[in-house]
Amino acid sequence: MEETVLSGLMSCLYHETRCIPDVLLENCMGRSFDSRPDKSADGSRDNPRATGAVRLSDVAAAAGVAAMTVSRALNQPELVSERTRERVQRAVIETGYVPNRVAGALASSRSKMVAVLVPTVAHSLFADVVQSITDTLALEGYQVLLGLTGYQTQEEAAVVETVLSRRPDALVVAGTRHSEATRARLKAARIPVVEMWDMSDDPLDMLIGFSHRAVGEAVADYLLGCGYQRFGQAMADDPRSHQRAEGFNARIAAEQAARPDAGIAVTTCWAETPASLVGGRTAAASLLADMPDCEAIVCSSDTLAMGVIAEAQSCAMAIPQALAVMGFGDMSFAAATWPALSTVRIDGAEIGRLTAEHLLKRFESAGSGPVYDVLDVGFEIMARQTTLASRS
Amino acid sequence: MEETVLSGLMSCLYHETRCIPDVLLENCMGRSFDSRPDKSADGSRDNPRATGAVRLSDVAAAAGVAAMTVSRALNQPELVSERTRERVQRAVIETGYVPNRVAGALASSRSKMVAVLVPTVAHSLFADVVQSITDTLALEGYQVLLGLTGYQTQEEAAVVETVLSRRPDALVVAGTRHSEATRARLKAARIPVVEMWDMSDDPLDMLIGFSHRAVGEAVADYLLGCGYQRFGQAMADDPRSHQRAEGFNARIAAEQAARPDAGIAVTTCWAETPASLVGGRTAAASLLADMPDCEAIVCSSDTLAMGVIAEAQSCAMAIPQALAVMGFGDMSFAAATWPALSTVRIDGAEIGRLTAEHLLKRFESAGSGPVYDVLDVGFEIMARQTTLASRS
DNA sequence: TCAGTTGATGTTAGCGCTATCATTGCGCTT
DNA sequence: AAGCGCAATGATAGCGCTAACATCAACTGA
Incomplete structure (x- = not known):
C-alpha cells in the first residue's frame, strides 16, 4: 500500500x-x-x-x-x-x-573546460587577461581551470601536468619559454594551445601577444627622441623583463655607436620578483648611487616605477625635471597619480578576448589541425608627466 | 638504498x-x-x-x-x-x-577541484584572494575552477549551476547574499561551502570574512574623531558598499542625535559598477555641487578615491586641507600616491589562506558534517595623508 | 600440522553519461 | 500494397578509472 x-x-x-x-x-x-x-x-x-x-x-x-x-x-x-x-x-x-559533466566529459571526451596558466593573478596585467578569457568563454558554456605557475619554468611543468590530467579542451599559457618536457606534454595532449603575452619564432600552436623586445626598443627610441642620454633600468628578474631590457640595450648600443661622444650610457639594476614598491625604491637608490647623473629610469612595471618615484621624492628630486621615470603595464593607477606615470600600455583584455575567440573558432571546426596563427596585438607608449617630451 | x-x-x-x-x-x-x-x-x-x-x-x-x-x-x-x-x-x-582525472573523479566521486566564485578578478581585492586560495590548495593537489559572477545575483545563480555540474569537492563564494534557488542548490550539492569576504547571521556553512557594516562604522568614528562634520559618500552600487554605507550613516545619525547643533551632515552619491576613476570624478563633482562645504569624501574603493582626488585637484582644492578623502581596499598604489591615500586595509591573502586551510581540514575529516565555522578577520584603518588626524 | 592473520595483488562491477546503431511511425511515391 | 526516406526515440555498449571484494602466498601460534 x-x-x-x-x-x-x-x-x-x-x-x-x-x-x-x-x-x-x-x-x-x-x-x-x-x-x-x-x-x-x-x-x-x-x-x-x-x-x-x-x-x-x-x-x-x-x-x-x-x-x-x-x-x-x-x-x-x-x-x-x-x-x-x-x-x-x-x-x-x-x-x-x-x-554531471564529469560523466559527460568522460563519455564524450569533451570537457568544455579551458586551462589557463599564468604566473599570477595578483597583478592586474594577468588578472585582466584571465577575466577577459573567462568572460568570453562563458558565452559559449566553457569554463576556466586556473593554474598559477609562479615565475619558474620548473613549477610550470608541474602545473601543466596536473592541469592536463583534467583533460581540458584547450590550454592557454602565458609566455613562450617552456621546458622541453612541457612542450612534449603539450604536443602529446593534442589539444589547441595558445601561448600569449609574448612573441616567439617557434610557437607550439597559436600565439597571441606582443614582442617584449620591441617594447624595449620603442621605449629607448622614445626616450632618446626626448633627448635623454643617461639611463638607469630597474627591472624585475623575469624572462619577459629580460627581453625588454635586451631590446632597450640594443637600441642604446646602436645610438652609442652612432654618436660615440654624446655620453650615452645605461646601467641596470635587477629587482626581485614579484615586483614591489620597496623593490623600486631600493633599485632607484642603487641606480642613483651607481650613476649620479642619471636622467631617466626605465622600469619593468608600474609598481617598480611608483617605488622609484617615491625614492626620488624622498631625495627631493623633481620629477620629471631632475629624473624621468617610465613604467610598464599602464595599471589603473598610472594615469591617476601625480605626476601621471609615463608607461607602456598593453591591452590585456584584448589579448584575452582574442585568445578566447580563436579557441572557440577552433572548437567549432573541430577536425582541422593546428593553425599556427600568430597575432601581434602590439603596445602603446603612454607619454604622460613623468617624462619630458623634449628635454632642453 | x-x-x-x-x-x-x-x-x-x-x-x-x-x-x-x-x-x-x-x-x-x-x-x-x-x-x-x-x-x-x-x-x-x-x-x-x-x-x-x-x-x-x-x-x-x-x-x-x-x-x-x-x-x-x-x-x-x-x-x-x-x-x-x-x-x-x-x-x-x-x-x-x-x-585521466575525469575518469578518476567519476569513479571515486572526488574531483580534487574547488570552485571559487568571485565577482571579478580584474580588481586586486579578489585577485589576491583567488591567488592565495589557489596557492594554498595546490599544496595538497587541489585545483581551482574559476567562476566570475559579476555583481548580479541572477548571474550568480547561473554560474553556481554550471560550476556544480563539474562536481567540485567544495565551493567558495564571495558574499552572503544569494537567491533562494542558489542556496537550495548549494545545500543540495552536499559539499563544503565557504562564504567569504563578508559576515552574516545565517551562513550556509563556513564563513570567513569581515563585517562591511563595521567598516562603515569604524570609518565614521575615525573621521568624526578627526573633527570632520560634513561628509560626502561616493559609493559603488553593490551590496557590500551598501552595507558599509549603512554602517557609516548609522554612526553619523547617532552623532547627529548626540550633538544636534554641530552641523553634522552626510550626502551620498552612487556610482556605477565596476568602479572607475571617471566614476570617482563624476561622483565628486556631484557631491561638491550638492554640498559645497563638504569636508571629507568617503569612497567605496581606492579607485573611486583616486578619481575624487583627481577631481579635487582639478578644482585646485588642497588635499587634505580643503577636502579629506578615504578609500577602501588599500590597493598597491594607495600607499604610493601623493598624497598617500588613507584607506581601509583588508587582508585578502589571509582570507584566501584561511579559506583554503579550513577546506583542506574538512577534506581530511571527510565524514563529519558542516561545521558552521565563522571567522571574522577584521580590517585596519590606514590613516595616511589624505585625512588630517586632528582637524583644527 | 592447520586454521587464522596479514599484506600484496587481482577481479569484478560499476560511476553517470554519450556515440552509435537499431527501431519505430509517418507521409510520400510508384 | 510495398518500398522508401526521414524524423524522433530507444537500446546497448562503452569512456578510464576506482570501491569493494576475492585471492593468494607467507607467516603466526597452538
Missing part, C-alpha cells in the same frame, strides 16, 4: 504541468527522493557506489522517456520534438537535476 | 609536484605506443570511442601488473610493495602516462 501511495506521489511530482514557482522548487531541490529511502524504479539506487544525486535516468523516468532522450533534449535540443523537450524541461525542474 | 630514493620520488610524483628530471621525461613523452600501431594487450585500442591516450591499463601492461595495482601505486603508494612501486614508476615514465 505504501508503495502505491508513494507512486501516486511520484506521478504528481513528475507529471504535473504547471510552472513551478521558486518557493516550491526549493523544497524539491536536491534529491526529491529523500523521502523515499528505498530503491527507485531501476533498482540501482541501493548501489553503494551511487552518489545519491539526481541522475539523467531519474529525469528520464520523471518525463517518461529514455535517458538518451533527456541527454539530447539538454545538449542538442534541435533533435528532439517540442513536446518532448517541454516535458523534459519540466522533469529537470521538478527533480532539481544538475547534470 | 636506491629503493628509498625512488619511493621518495614516487610520492611527489603522484601528489602535487613532479620531481622527475626533465632529461628523463623528454624522451618518453607522448604516446610511446605510436611506434606500435596495432592494438595493445587488451585489444581495446581499436575501439572507436577510445581516446588514443595512454591509459592506466597500458601502464599496467608495461609494468606487468594489474591496472588496479598501478592505480594504487599512484594514489596510495603505501599499499604497494616497494618493488612494484618502482616498476610502475618506470612504466609511467616509459609510456608518458598522464592520469
Whole structure:
C-alpha cells in the first residue's frame, strides 16, 4: 500500500504541468527522493557506489522517456520534438537535476573546460587577461581551470601536468619559454594551445601577444627622441623583463655607436620578483648611487616605477625635471597619480578576448589541425608627466 | 638504498609536484605506443570511442601488473610493495602516462577541484584572494575552477549551476547574499561551502570574512574623531558598499542625535559598477555641487578615491586641507600616491589562506558534517595623508 | 600440522553519461 | 500494397578509472 501511495506521489511530482514557482522548487531541490529511502524504479539506487544525486535516468523516468532522450533534449535540443523537450524541461525542474559533466566529459571526451596558466593573478596585467578569457568563454558554456605557475619554468611543468590530467579542451599559457618536457606534454595532449603575452619564432600552436623586445626598443627610441642620454633600468628578474631590457640595450648600443661622444650610457639594476614598491625604491637608490647623473629610469612595471618615484621624492628630486621615470603595464593607477606615470600600455583584455575567440573558432571546426596563427596585438607608449617630451 | 630514493620520488610524483628530471621525461613523452600501431594487450585500442591516450591499463601492461595495482601505486603508494612501486614508476615514465582525472573523479566521486566564485578578478581585492586560495590548495593537489559572477545575483545563480555540474569537492563564494534557488542548490550539492569576504547571521556553512557594516562604522568614528562634520559618500552600487554605507550613516545619525547643533551632515552619491576613476570624478563633482562645504569624501574603493582626488585637484582644492578623502581596499598604489591615500586595509591573502586551510581540514575529516565555522578577520584603518588626524 | 592473520595483488562491477546503431511511425511515391 | 526516406526515440555498449571484494602466498601460534 505504501508503495502505491508513494507512486501516486511520484506521478504528481513528475507529471504535473504547471510552472513551478521558486518557493516550491526549493523544497524539491536536491534529491526529491529523500523521502523515499528505498530503491527507485531501476533498482540501482541501493548501489553503494551511487552518489545519491539526481541522475539523467531519474529525469528520464520523471518525463517518461529514455535517458538518451533527456541527454539530447539538454545538449542538442534541435533533435528532439517540442513536446518532448517541454516535458523534459519540466522533469529537470521538478527533480532539481544538475547534470554531471564529469560523466559527460568522460563519455564524450569533451570537457568544455579551458586551462589557463599564468604566473599570477595578483597583478592586474594577468588578472585582466584571465577575466577577459573567462568572460568570453562563458558565452559559449566553457569554463576556466586556473593554474598559477609562479615565475619558474620548473613549477610550470608541474602545473601543466596536473592541469592536463583534467583533460581540458584547450590550454592557454602565458609566455613562450617552456621546458622541453612541457612542450612534449603539450604536443602529446593534442589539444589547441595558445601561448600569449609574448612573441616567439617557434610557437607550439597559436600565439597571441606582443614582442617584449620591441617594447624595449620603442621605449629607448622614445626616450632618446626626448633627448635623454643617461639611463638607469630597474627591472624585475623575469624572462619577459629580460627581453625588454635586451631590446632597450640594443637600441642604446646602436645610438652609442652612432654618436660615440654624446655620453650615452645605461646601467641596470635587477629587482626581485614579484615586483614591489620597496623593490623600486631600493633599485632607484642603487641606480642613483651607481650613476649620479642619471636622467631617466626605465622600469619593468608600474609598481617598480611608483617605488622609484617615491625614492626620488624622498631625495627631493623633481620629477620629471631632475629624473624621468617610465613604467610598464599602464595599471589603473598610472594615469591617476601625480605626476601621471609615463608607461607602456598593453591591452590585456584584448589579448584575452582574442585568445578566447580563436579557441572557440577552433572548437567549432573541430577536425582541422593546428593553425599556427600568430597575432601581434602590439603596445602603446603612454607619454604622460613623468617624462619630458623634449628635454632642453 | 636506491629503493628509498625512488619511493621518495614516487610520492611527489603522484601528489602535487613532479620531481622527475626533465632529461628523463623528454624522451618518453607522448604516446610511446605510436611506434606500435596495432592494438595493445587488451585489444581495446581499436575501439572507436577510445581516446588514443595512454591509459592506466597500458601502464599496467608495461609494468606487468594489474591496472588496479598501478592505480594504487599512484594514489596510495603505501599499499604497494616497494618493488612494484618502482616498476610502475618506470612504466609511467616509459609510456608518458598522464592520469585521466575525469575518469578518476567519476569513479571515486572526488574531483580534487574547488570552485571559487568571485565577482571579478580584474580588481586586486579578489585577485589576491583567488591567488592565495589557489596557492594554498595546490599544496595538497587541489585545483581551482574559476567562476566570475559579476555583481548580479541572477548571474550568480547561473554560474553556481554550471560550476556544480563539474562536481567540485567544495565551493567558495564571495558574499552572503544569494537567491533562494542558489542556496537550495548549494545545500543540495552536499559539499563544503565557504562564504567569504563578508559576515552574516545565517551562513550556509563556513564563513570567513569581515563585517562591511563595521567598516562603515569604524570609518565614521575615525573621521568624526578627526573633527570632520560634513561628509560626502561616493559609493559603488553593490551590496557590500551598501552595507558599509549603512554602517557609516548609522554612526553619523547617532552623532547627529548626540550633538544636534554641530552641523553634522552626510550626502551620498552612487556610482556605477565596476568602479572607475571617471566614476570617482563624476561622483565628486556631484557631491561638491550638492554640498559645497563638504569636508571629507568617503569612497567605496581606492579607485573611486583616486578619481575624487583627481577631481579635487582639478578644482585646485588642497588635499587634505580643503577636502579629506578615504578609500577602501588599500590597493598597491594607495600607499604610493601623493598624497598617500588613507584607506581601509583588508587582508585578502589571509582570507584566501584561511579559506583554503579550513577546506583542506574538512577534506581530511571527510565524514563529519558542516561545521558552521565563522571567522571574522577584521580590517585596519590606514590613516595616511589624505585625512588630517586632528582637524583644527 | 592447520586454521587464522596479514599484506600484496587481482577481479569484478560499476560511476553517470554519450556515440552509435537499431527501431519505430509517418507521409510520400510508384 | 510495398518500398522508401526521414524524423524522433530507444537500446546497448562503452569512456578510464576506482570501491569493494576475492585471492593468494607467507607467516603466526597452538
